[in-house]
Amino acid sequence: MFKINNLYIPKISALIISIDFLLLVLAFFAGIHLRFAEGQGFTVSFFQDSFYEACIFIFTMIFSMAAMGMYLPETQRDFNTTLFRLMPSVALCFGLMTFIFYIFPETYLGRGALLIVMVLSFIEILIARTLLYKGISVDILRPRTLVLGTGKNANDLINQNGKLPAHHQPKIVGFIPFPGEERHVPATLVVTDKDSLMSLAGKYKAEEIIIAPQERRGGYFPIQELLECKMHGIRVMDIATFYERENGHIRMDSLYPSWFVFGGGFDQSLLRSTIKRIFDLLASLALLMITLPVMLIAALLILLEDGFPIFYRQERVGKSGETFMVLKFRSMRKNAEKDKKPQWAATNDPRITKVGNIIRKLRIDELPQIVNVLKNEMSFVGPRPERPYFVNMLNAQVPYYGVRHSVKPGITGWAQVRYPYGSSVEDAIEKLQYDLYYVKNHSLFLDAVILVLTVEVVLMGKGSR
Known part of the structure; x- marks a missing residue:
């Protein structure tokens, strides 16, 4: 890797x-x-x-x-x-x-x-x-891995629930049990030898060790043995870092507060912020010039089908929890929320107009947000901004949800290119895992990768509703 x-x-x-x-x-x-x-x-x-x-x-x-x-x-x-x-x-x-x-x-x-x-x-x-x-066998590219733990966390590493093909998964050669931990992995893969971790790593020719205990507080933890392994060139990582590396997201059920504090990433330096702002301006102006004819046609079609207003302004939560008014092409009929209660868009939502259905599939309805980027309320790439109603609800139900607001929201983002459209708390949790990955690892290179992957989202109508 x-x-x-x-x-x-x-x-x-x-x-x-x-x-x-x-x-x-x-x-x-x-x-x-x-x-x-x-x-x-x-x-x-x-x-x-x-x-x-x-x-x-x-x-x-x-x-x-x-x-x-x-x-x-x-x-x-x-x-x-x-x-x-x-x-x-x-x-x-x-x-x-x-x-x-x-x-x-x-x-x-x-x-x-x-x-x-x-x-x-x-x-x-x-x-x-x-x-x-x-x-062709690609086992040579799969690291031989020992897992420290035999509980549910360790069991989740086996095939990762089929999410990735075999050649993208580590070759687990054994699970080393913690004293008193309940076993959830196959007995045939449990290491019964009582040797040191360094000896076991040599015996099984392990290239890395994944720390996946079911419970971290108290009890046995072989810190000195892990340090010895690391000093001898064996990679040592916790399960949260493993999922970050392999799946491109930060798995919620493997997180703990100290991981945020002592882990790397989360670059909010002046240099990074300046580079990102320059990138936002250049990308937004380029997109505006390229898509201006498309936006004019979209505005005309909205006007012909359902009249004014052409644009739709809606309150969203931005960086540091501050709210702003996001600008979009109107894709739903007038008074779509008569009772004033916010609701997620659903599959085949009857509130969406015929023109709205097209511009939502092609993400044309998002293009006016270029104005929000130019006003420095949004970035070109970042977590999608959510409505205050849903943010308050998710903050109460989802741990670490507020972390996504440590950066400016974006027109497109890592969650948008890696996960379908979300319309429930469960979807919000899944997307948050990708948002956390972006917040932790955002860089100019990652922004460029997201823009490339956004092409498929637009051309194939991926994840639209």
């Missing part, structure tokens, strides 16, 4: 990106050779003449696959998952390449050449992914 600007990158994902890069290089030059070389060999001049076009195609294709979520751990499963994500990736790449050709005519390849290159890329990547997921 690599870590770039606080974002964990699984080794298997890095391997897949590297393989994709090589396959795209092969597909591009093979396709160009088939279309234009007319039997000539691969010469130095042949590669030099097409170098810039190759770079543009490879970058665009990798961007398209990343935007369609093909490098997320939960999507790296099988042939069908790869096929149904690769097809829109190729379509997106074709559209972007066409746009690039229009802006920069000197990079034009020709429709025939581009078609051959894209067909070859599609076939190569589909075959390679299938072989990697099914036909």
Whole structure:
């Protein structure tokens, strides 16, 4: 597992990106050779003449696959998952390449050449992914892991309830029991040896130890033995850090207050705040210029279907619990909340207009929030702002919910690209786990990753209601 600007990158994902890069290089030059070389060999001049076009195609294709979520751990499963994500990736790449050709005519390849290159890329990547997921063992990339604990927390580590494919899970070689702890893991995996942790790590060739006791207060805790293991190069982490690393969220039932106090992250420095503000302004102005025609059309359609008002202002909770009025295109009929009691939007909500249904699916209704970003009430990327009514309710029911208000809310966020639309307390808890991850690990790199993943949310209508 690599870590770039606080974002964990699984080794298997890095391997897949590297393989994709090589396959795209092969597909591009093979396709160009088939279309234009007319039997000539691969010469130095042949590669030099097409170098810039190759770079543009490879970058665009990798961007398209990343935007369609093909490098997320939960999507790296099988042939069908790869096929149904690769097809829109190729379509997106074709559209972007066409746009690039229009802006920069000197990079034009020709429709025939581009078609051959894209067909070859599609076939190569589909075959390679299938072989990697099914036909090739990737155990060498899975760390051998000892788990300290045999209770419910330890049992949850087994397959993580099927949320991730096998090659994204640690290879658990044994569970070491705490004295008096109730066993919830298979007896065959329990380590019965009474040796020291360092000896057990050597015996089982463990690369890491996960601390997953059911109860932390009082009793036995082998701090000196864990320190010895760490000094010998064995990774030692608690279960909360493990879920943060593997799942991209901070699991609520594994948290404890000292983890927030002594853990890393939560960067609120002046430098980080300045960089984020500059990023917000540049991204917002760019989005405004790109989407202005779309916003004008949306405003006209809202006016024709249901009249004024076109925009909808609603009170939301921002940074440090301060409220502000968020601006959105109106997607519901007038007086949608006659009794004045706030309510979550539901699937097939009858309050949503025909135009509203379209602009909500494509997230066009969120575009006026660019104004909130320019006014410094929101960021471009951050936890989605919630209404005070729901914030008060969730603060009373969900531990640490207020932590998400330590940063400015955003138009898009980590929870929005990793979890479907929420409409209940349970959904709010699930999304909070991703929000906490963002609050702890936010960086310019993570913001860029979220923007790339937002492309799929917009184009595929993911999680809309």
